[in-house]
Amino acid sequence: MANLSANPAITPELIAKHGLSPEEYEKVLVILGREPSFEELGVFSVMWSEHCSYKNSRPELRKFPTTGPSVLVKAGEENAGVIDIGDGWAVAFKIESHNHPSAVEPFQGAATGVGGIIRDIFTMGARPVFLMDSLRFGSIKGDSEQAKTNRRLFAGVVAGIAHYGNCIGLPTIAGEVYFDDSYNGNPLVNAFCLGILRHEQIARGAAEGIGNPVFYVGAETGRDGLAGAAFASRELTEESKADRPAVQVGDPFREKLLLEACLELLATDCVAGIQDMGAAGLTCSTCETASRGGTGVEIDIQLVPQRAKGQTPYEVLLSESQERMLVIVKKGQEATVKEIFEKWDLPYAEIGVVTDDGQMRVRNGKDVVVDVPARALADDGPLYSREAAPFTPPAPLDLATVTQADPLKALPQLLSHPSIASKRWVWRQYDHMVRTGTAVLPGSDAAVFIVREANKILAAATDCNAIYCKLDPSVGSRIAVAECARNLACSGAVPIGVTDNLNFGNPHKPENFYQLRAAVEGISEGCRAFGVPVTGGNVSLYNESPAGAIDPTPTISMVGRIDDIAHITTQSFKQAGDQIILIGETGDELGGSHYLLAIHGRKEGAPPVLVFEKEIAIHHALLSLIRKGLVRSAHDCSEGGLAVTLAESCFGTKFGATVDLGDTDQRPDVLLFNETQGRIVISVKASDVAVVEAELAKSCVHFRKIGEVTDKADLSIKTGGNCYSWSIDSLNETFEGAIPSLMES
Amino acid sequence: MKVAVIQFPGSNCDTDCQAALLFFPGVTAEIVWHKETSLAGYDVIVLPGGFSYGDYLRCGSIARFSPIMAAVRLAASTGVLVLGICNGFQILCEAGLLPGTLMRNRDLLFRCETLHLRVENNDSPFTSVLHQGQVLEIPIAHGEGRYFADAETLQALKANNQVLVRYCDASGNVSAAANPNGSLENIAGICSHGRNVFGLMPHPERVCDLILGGTDGRGIFQSMIDWMAAHKSNN
Numbered sequence: 020m021a022n023l024s025a026n027p028a029i030t031p032e033l034i035a036k037h038g039l040s041p042e043e044y045e046k047v048l049v050i051l052g053r054e055p056s057f058e059e060l061g062v063f064s065v066m067w068s069e070h071c072s073y074k075n076s077r078p079e080l081r082k083f084p085t086t087g088p089s090v091l092v093k094a095g096e097e098n099a100g101v102i103d104i105g106d107g108w109a110v111a112f113k114i115e116s117h118n119h120p121s122a123v124e125p126f127q128g129a130a131t132g133v134g135g136i137i138r139d140i141f142t143m144g145a146r147p148v149f150l151m152d153s154l155r156f157g158s159i160k161g162d163s164e165q166a167k168t169n170r171r172l173f174a175g176v177v178a179g180i181a182h183y184g185n186c187i188g189l190p191t192i193a194g195e196v197y198f199d200d201s202y203n204g205n206p207l208v209n210a211f212c213l214g215i216l217r218h219e220q221i222a223r224g225a226a227e228g229i230g231n232p233v234f235y236v237g238a239e240t241g242r243d244g245l246a247g248a249a250f251a252s253r254e255l256t257e258e259s260k261a262d263r264p265a266v267q268v269g270d271p272f273r274e275k276l277l278l279e280a281c282l283e284l285l286a287t288d289c290v291a292g293i294q295d296m297g298a299a300g301l302t303c304s305t306c307e308t309a310s311r312g313g314t315g316v317e318i319d320i321q322l323v324p325q326r327a328k329g330q331t332p333y334e335v336l337l338s339e340s341q342e343r344m345l346v347i348v349k350k351g352q353e354a355t356v357k358e359i360f361e362k363w364d365l366p367y368a369e370i371g372v373v374t375d376d377g378q379m380r381v382r383n384g385k386d387v388v389v390d391v392p393a394r395a396l397a398d399d400g401p402l403y404s405r406e407a408a409p410f411t412p413p414a415p416l417d418l419a420t421v422t423q424a425d426p427l428k429a430l431p432q433l434l435s436h437p438s439i440a441s442k443r444w445v446w447r448q449y450d451h452m453v454r455t456g457t458a459v460l461p462g463s464d465a466a467v468f469i470v471r472e473a474n475k476i477l478a479a480a481t482d483c484n485a486i487y488c489k490l491d492p493s494v495g496s497r498i499a500v501a502e503c504a505r506n507l508a509c510s511g512a513v514p515i516g517v518t519d520n521l522n523f524g525n526p527h528k529p530e531n532f533y534q535l536r537a538a539v540e541g542i543s544e545g546c547r548a549f550g551v552p553v554t555g556g557n558v559s560l561y562n563e564s565p566a567g568a569i570d571p572t573p574t575i576s577m578v579g580r581i582d583d584i585a586h587i588t589t590q591s592f593k594q595a596g597d598q599i600i601l602i603g604e605t606g607d608e609l610g611g612s613h614y615l616l617a618i619h620g621r622k623e624g625a626p627p628v629l630v631f632e633k634e635i636a637i638h639h640a641l642l643s644l645i646r647k648g649l650v651r652s653a654h655d656c657s658e659g660g661l662a663v664t665l666a667e668s669c670f671g672t673k674f675g676a677t678v679d680l681g682d683t684d685q686r687p688d689v690l691l692f693n694e695t696q697g698r699i700v701i702s703v704k705a706s707d708v709a710v711v712e713a714e715l716a717k718s719c720v721h722f723r724k725i726g727e728v729t730d731k732a733d734l735s736i737k738t739g740g741n742c743y744s745w746s747i748d749s750l751n752e753t754f755e756g757a758i759p760s761l762m763e764s
Numbered sequence: 765m766k767v768a769v770i771q772f773p774g775s776n777c778d779t780d781c782q783a784a785l786l787f788f789p790g791v792t793a794e795i796v797w798h799k800e801t802s803l804a805g806y807d808v809i810v811l812p813g814g815f816s817y818g819d820y821l822r823c824g825s826i827a828r829f830s831p832i833m834a835a836v837r838l839a840a841s842t843g844v845l846v847l848g849i850c851n852g853f854q855i856l857c858e859a860g861l862l863p864g865t866l867m868r869n870r871d872l873l874f875r876c877e878t879l880h881l882r883v884e885n886n887d888s889p890f891t892s893v894l895h896q897g898q899v900l901e902i903p904i905a906h907g908e909g910r911y912f913a914d915a916e917t918l919q920a921l922k923a924n925n926q927v928l929v930r931y932c933d934a935s936g937n938v939s940a941a942a943n944p945n946g947s948l949e950n951i952a953g954i955c956s957h958g959r960n961v962f963g964l965m966p967h968p969e970r971v972c973d974l975i976l977g978g979t980d981g982r983g984i985f986q987s988m989i990d991w992m993a994a995h996k997s998n999n
Binding site for chain 2: 178181185271273275363446448449450451452453454455457471587
């Protein structure tokens with residue numbers, strides 16, 4: 020082993036600085052049978068970070084249902100899961116977080132989050148077709164320093180996503196944004212990408228074929244993003260700003276070239292394996308491809324294209340410079356590969372070779388600086404089963420403690436709450452139409468995208484109500500899955516797969532670990548109930564600021580399939596005279612509701628109850644009606660309850676609605692704003708009401724005709740002896756104006 | 765009609781344009797890589813939207829030096845129809861094939877939404893099947909679409925009826941409120957003095973299919989097809 024004089028000695032302090040515990044270091048000594056070199060210490064540090072090894076979460080993640088007849092590539096096998104969608108076509112999709120980088124540098128943090136997830140998809144041989152994102156920030160209201168910071172983070176993250184997605188030419192077609200002070204100092208940025216491919220195009224990230232050359236292609240390696248995976252795997256502190264060098268800088272133009280070059284390359288027969296350089300960069304891509312291939316890989320650092328002179332092997336190995344790929348080329352095909360990279364003006368180099376000894380070996384010219392068993396590094400990392408704190412489910416909210424707000428005022432207040440208000444300010448900055456497939460624009464329950472080349476219609480939604488998850492992680496997670504499925508059903512889609520992004524606090528704290536475990540179990544239960552596999556995802560732990568952990572946020576993204584263009588359904592009312600039917604029963608709970616939060620400033624009680632059997636029956640009933648051409652619009656009840664749903668169905672149309680909820684002694688605020696699960700508001704032609712009601716009765720789901728779509732742009736709701744009426748124009752102005760007025764102030 | 769859709773590094777509406785063109789019977793549309801040097805045999809050239817060269821330096825400022833641009837210039841000088849959409853418009857301005865320039869949007873934010881356009885003039889190969897004053901619904905998607913030209917250039921554009929489309933409201937009023945980006949006099953698209961080169965910021969290729977929200981973009985392509993048919997038969 021070369022002893023480069025510039026390298027520091029391996030001291031306990033240096034080991035601790037690398038985030039390795041004394042026990043983990045002992046394991047390194049056993050694996051190597053000697054003291055590691057400085058480079059090897061860095062390599063173990065990033066590979067055994069939570070971000071790369073899932074050491075705290077893997078035992079939990081095994082609980083996910085990951086198999087099914089349509090699963091072509093399972094979760095965890097490759098960079099993204101792959102699901103069959105028929106006729107020889109498949110989709111690859113995944114969500115991934117870039118929370119910590121976005122906290123210290125929102126624009127580049129978010130931009131490179133998008134870049135990273137796109138690479139994960141085209142590494143699979145799939146052509147990326149659309150993006151979604153799930154974002155969380157602290158409150159953006161008011162003049163406090165914290166609110167100003169949150170606005171700056173929000174604006175920066177949105178601009179960063181827009182910068183990368185727009186430039187590379189992928190539409191961002193759906194997403195969600197919530198604002199809650201638990202995200203102060205630690206925003207969440209989860210980016211989703213879906214790609215399409217033929218079954219035979221699935222590419223593998225394995226270093227196959229002893230003697231095959233290893234190519235590096237893409238951006239030159241610089242010092243940016245040094246050890247970002249390790250940075251992502253610790254809590255954010257006041258000093259985290261000093262970690263800005265751990266944030267990468269994105270170049271979407273370079274990635275566009277890389278994307279086109281890689282797809283062109285994968286269409287040839289030259290590639291034995293391909294792997295992007297994401298977290299842990301060159302280190303991770305070499306040892307993972309070797310481990311998957313059951314081979315070894317030997318590379319020479321001096322051959323790697325570099326942005327600056329004088330970078331040390333340590334820096335080159337741990338850099339997370341963006342827009343880079345590792346390609347294992349079939350020997351003899353080098354010329355074709357070079358021709359394609361030259362066509363696209365991409366830097367490339369042959370940097371090594373596949374070996375038969377199972378070692379990840381890195382040379383710096385003649386000197387060997389890393390010589391580690393690849394499998395030990397990639398797959399034999401430490402695994403921890405953390406302690407979960409005991410949890411007592413919260414008591415239901417005592418309604419007597421909640422004063423009745425005037426619904427006339429409460430509805431506009433809810434519609435102007437940034438978490439409920441229109442996100443047009445956000446998605447107008449995203450090109451959501453490029454690739455000419457967006458059939459349902461952002462802002463509806465689920466986005467719908469027509470994949471022209473495959474003649475398939477896909478729908479996608481992303482959801483997580485973290486208030487529910489905070490109050491009861493198990494119930495909240497099940498609701499996140501159910502809401503996604505419900506949103507898909509409202510668009511006319513059947514779910515085909517799930518990817519999840521588990522955003523939690525430090526897992527060493529038992530209450531946080533309980534949340535993680537309960538969420539995984541809740542999601543698993545949900546996915547089993549709906550019969551959809553989890554095809555992969557991402558775990559982001561250590562989401563803490565000095566004020567404490569974030570609310571647990573297990574973001575669910577669900578993809579669905581629509582069989583016929585005629586089945587595409589949106590939330591907007593279509594014609595005056597259409598009848599409005601509420602499917603599902605309204606309960607009397609207010610726990611965890613946005614009404615309770617936005618009007619009363621309380622985040623408490625038990626979240627709404629979710630009964631999968633009821634939920635599934637409702638989705639089936641709705642889909643059956645949609646397929647029969649009987650549904651003009653469908654919109655689920657979520658944050659803000661029935662009144663918000665009805666208002667949203669009027670927005671963007673010239674219609675209003677007259678609704679009568681009948682004689683009831685229920686409190687009007689509970690009836691209008693509670694968030695009972697499993698409810699969908701549909702509108703149907705007046706002449707179809709009888710057949711729709713008969714169908715719903717046959718499906719054994721609870722339903723009730725509640726009103727009619729009108730020509731007059733008013734929403735009026737009668738309940739018990741009360742009648743409330745709002746002007747749609749005025750409500751819409753509140754809904755649309757809320758975020759722009761905060762951001763332009 | 766044989767169309768060349770130029771693919772610059774960073775073009776991202778190339779296949780969208782190709783797909784929209786292929787809706788029309790009798791049209792063939794091929795993607796042509798920017799390192800090619802000849803456009804012989806093509807009736808129409810489309811410079812699609814996207815971020816050629818990442819918009820680095822200035823939108824379109826590097827793409828104008830691509831090898832293909834000499835062939836585009838040559839074709840334009842012989843009367844071949846050249847359509848530049850969004851980034852394609854920016855490239856045509858940078859290349860001097862159209863006057864003026866496109867600057868950062870007034871509010872400095874990228875903006876993607878469907879807007880109204882008023883057809884200002886139908887005396888062009890790109891608007892001939894449309895009516896003067898007709899209102900089209902076509903989306904924009906750009907961060908740098910604020911058209912600007914000096915007073916003299918603007919005067920000449922107007923004198924020669926080169927302004928083909930302006931941003932307007934749903935009723936066709938060209939107002940400040942209907943201007944999405946601060947463009948001079950709401951200008952959304954202009955043609956060359958010879959009328960065979962047309963650049964516009966909105967994306968007609970995105971509204972050629974009802975399922976994607978409209979078909980108002982078809983008129984521009986149909987105009988070109990009709991013009992070519994008449995032009996070819998005249999020869």
